[in-house]
Amino acid sequence: KAGVTQTPRYLIKTRGQQVTLSCSPISGHRSVSWYQQTPGQGLQFLFEYFSETQRNKGNFPGRFSGRQFSNSRSEMNVSTLELGDSALYLCASSSPRELQETQYFGPGTRLLVL
Amino acid sequence: DQQVKQNSPSLSVQEGRISILNCDYTNSMFDYFLWYKKYPAEGPTFLISISSIKDKNEDGRFTVFLNKSAKHLSLHIVPSQPGDSAVYFCAASARGNSGYSTLTFGKGTMLLVSP
Numbered sequence: 001k002a003g004v005t006q007t008p009r010y011l012i013k014t015r016g017q018q019v020t021l022s023c024s025p026i027s028g029h030r031s032v033s034w035y036q037q038t039p040g041q042g043l044q045f046l047f048e049y050f051s052e053t054q055r056n057k058g059n060f061p062g063r064f065s066g067r068q069f070s071n072s073r074s075e076m077n078v079s080t081l082e083l084g085d086s087a088l089y090l091c092a093s094s095s096p097r098e099l100q101e102t103q104y105f106g107p108g109t110r111l112l113v114l
Numbered sequence: 115d116q117q118v119k120q121n122s123p124s125l126s127v128q129e130g131r132i133s134i135l136n137c138d139y140t141n142s143m144f145d146y147f148l149w150y151k152k153y154p155a156e157g158p159t160f161l162i163s164i165s166s167i168k169d170k171n172e173d174g175r176f177t178v179f180l181n182k183s184a185k186h187l188s189l190h191i192v193p194s195q196p197g198d199s200a201v202y203f204c205a206a207s208a209r210g211n212s213g214y215s216t217l218t219f220g221k222g223t224m225l226l227v228s229p
Contacts, residue, residue, distance in 0.1 A: 004157070033217070042221035043158070043203065056216050090157050092217075101207070101215055102148060105157035 002027065004093050004106035012112045018079040021109045025072050025093030032074040033103060034066060037088040046089075049074050078111075086113045117141045118206050120220035129229050133191040137204030137220055140185065144206035146215070149178060149189045152201045152222070161202075162189070194227045201225070 005024045013019050025032050033056075034046040045058035049068035066076045072093075078085055088110050092103035119138045127133045135149075145166040150158035164171040164178045164187070171178050177190045191198055204220040 006157075035219075040221065043205075043219040045216055045218070048216060092157075102160055102163060103217055104160060105150070107155075107157045110155070 004091055004104055006089075006091050006106040006109050008109060009107065010110045010112075012114065013081050014114050015081055015083060017081050018077065019081060019111060021076045021089055021091075021111075023074045023076070023091030023093075023106060025074070025091075026095075026104055029093035029095045029104075030072050031094045031101065032068055032072065033092045033094070034074070034076050035090040035092065036060075037090060037108070038086075043090065046076070081113045083113050086111060115140075116221075117144075118204055118218050118220040120202075120204055120223045122223050123221075124224040124226065126226045126228065127194045129196055129227055130193045133189075133194045133198065133225055133227065135189040135191075135202050135204075135223050135225065137187050137189075138185060139187075139206050141206070141208060141218075142185070143208040144218075146207040147178070147180060147187050148205045148207070148217070149176075150203045150205060150219075151198075152203060158203055191225075194225075196227050196229055199225055199227050 007022045031050045033048040035043040037043050048056040052068045063079045068074045088108045090108045092105045094101040094103045148163040149161040152158040162173050162176045164180050180187045201222040201224045203222045205217045207215045
């Protein structure tokens with residue numbers, strides 16, 4: 001079974017621009033979560049989507065948004081990029097059929113804001 | 115407020131010895147705990163998990179212990195191998211206000227296993 005895929009893997013943008021990242025979950029997984037990883041901060045939860053609905057949201061500004069499509073693929077958008085948005089953005093999927101929802105991660109998108 | 119803490123940023127162990135990675139949590143609502151391993155430029159890989167109804171779970175060289183009264187869990191790797199060198203993240207899950215679980219991560223411990 002194919003794992004979680006994320007595109008693009010690397011991205012360079014300048015301040016003020018906007019960016020869209022894509023995530024395809026493991027087949028059959030309907031929950032997709034997004035995380036931001038920066039040095040020294042660990043993984044910080046952005047939001048989670050299930051059946052095209054955002055059902056959990058972390059403590060990030062409104063510049064960070066996302067959506068999920070009917071095939072469970074998800075996109076994350078960051079508008080008006082700031083230097084501090086440079087990070088590794090990770091997507092994870094999980095199956096609600098599991099008793100406890102273990103999340104499986106993709107390789108991440110490395111975003112550099114100049 | 116950091117709800118999941120990994121107080122050791124790094125750990126060095128010799129090959130063949132035991133590696134013990136520790137994690138403390140403060141939220142008593144956490145009922146599911148996971149360990150992930152992460153190599154540079156890759157996403158975290160799920161290693162092992164434990165439910166709050168258990169105090170030990172074993173999978174090959176990896177064993178996770180949970181002490182609920184102390185709000186502490188640990189990951190034991192025996193024997194340690196150079197390929198185990200990576201950053202290890204502890205994560206905990208609790209049902210939020212929405213009724214669905216989210217994962218809270220510690221900041222990670224970098225394990226270095228030397229030959």
